[in-house]
Amino acid sequence: MKRKNQRKKHKDDFFPKKIDELEQIMQSKFENNQDLTFTIYEQDKGQRAAVFFIQYMVDIDQVKEYLLDPFLSSQDAWSTPSLKNDIPIADQATENTLEGILKGLLVGKVYIYVEGEDEALSYFLLNKKHRQLSKAENESVVLGPQIAFTESLITNMNVVRWSIRSTDLVMEKMMIGHKYPREVCLVYVKSVANQTDVNTIRQRLEDLDVDDVEDSTILMQLFSDSSSSMFPQFYATELSDRFTHDVKQGRIGVLTENSPSGVIGPSTFFSFFESTEDMYMRWNIGSFLRLLRFIAIIFSIFITPLYIAAVTYHFEIIPTHELITIGKSRAVVPFPPLFEAMILEFLIELLREAGARLPTKIGETIGIVGGVIIGQAIVEAGLTSSILIIIVALSALSSYTVPNYMMGASIRIIRFPMMILAGLFGLIGIMYGACFLVIHLVKLQSLGRPYLAPVYPFRMKDLNKALFRLPLQFQNRRFLSFRPKEPYRYNRQEARRKHDVDK
Incomplete structure (x- = not known):
């Protein structure tokens, strides 16, 4: 909800104003900061104008060459209409409120105000020094484009525009944050995206009542349907290829200034197990890899709890020769299976976090050498069994098959309550945990759309988009579960028709 006690704009916020009064207001607003440049120029006839901007936000060379030189060499009397013609900068606009000018200065605009005019001219000359386009680091792929987003919103918008060369592509800019405004961009294809979804996400962005938004992932949490769920309801990606693919399918994207990732919605639970490589591989290979990920996640969540439940309560489900092996392995272990498994899972998470925070080469060494040495030492010390180390290692390995980092973290966290339920109640506890998990996923929504679509509500025609892949x-x-305006991408009969070369 927007603030109810927003004060009305005072008449003094509008123009015309005296140059000296405007300079005093600007200096007071920025507390006499040295990075605010406010220069007053005067013609022979006594007419005055002010050029002001934040020094480190704009490109000084462009300001001098394209703005100041034409402005100062103009022989006509200064006025807003004449300056529009004399200054050859395409990205120009006018502003007639102090509030708008203050926001514009913070995003890299240069203002010219002629004393006595009803509005000030603005020119967007942002200093575009930023990280160059490079390969994605957190989402590794083998096939397909690998260009990653950068922290520059303009660069990211250009990458999207270069990938989607259509007049139907819409990019809506807006400012988010009251105290520290930041620019965001809403991206969608107007002939495909569902207008209800577009209006919903636009309204959620406009209704945000926050001081600032540091990153796209923060923005994603602010307008999610359920803030208490550990499952991400919007897909955050640093791959421009994944972003543009989803936008072309009818979803809505959000890009944020100073953020190297884009947000896609609505998303389903199954969206987080898709990889861009699935599109570029043969359909049978892509389907196999996607099914492999689903099996790996089920294995990751349930294999350790099943071991705990079987060893603690349900010996009868273990074959006799395996039961003897497990008994020998656990003969010297002083802890119950639950405590033993929790120690190992905690150790795995500790190694993973340490490896992620350390420099790359050192982190890889810590992850491999640390896991082997510590695991062997724990077994020799009799603190755990070798069989459980194998199970926990396979469970952790399976969780890393998820292409999305946030969903992978959620899967790893789910293992801990599942293990506790298995240690307390056996297989019944695992069933309780599984039922609670399914009910929670059924209740979740993403931008008002079912999170488990197309499984619930069931839609047969969408299964080949979620669980597997068919030939192109x-x-x-x-x-279809997201109700796009254009449900068909092309005519299937025409696509299947084969022509000879001479035709």
């Missing part, structure tokens, strides 16, 4: 000639439909 059968991929003519978009994801």
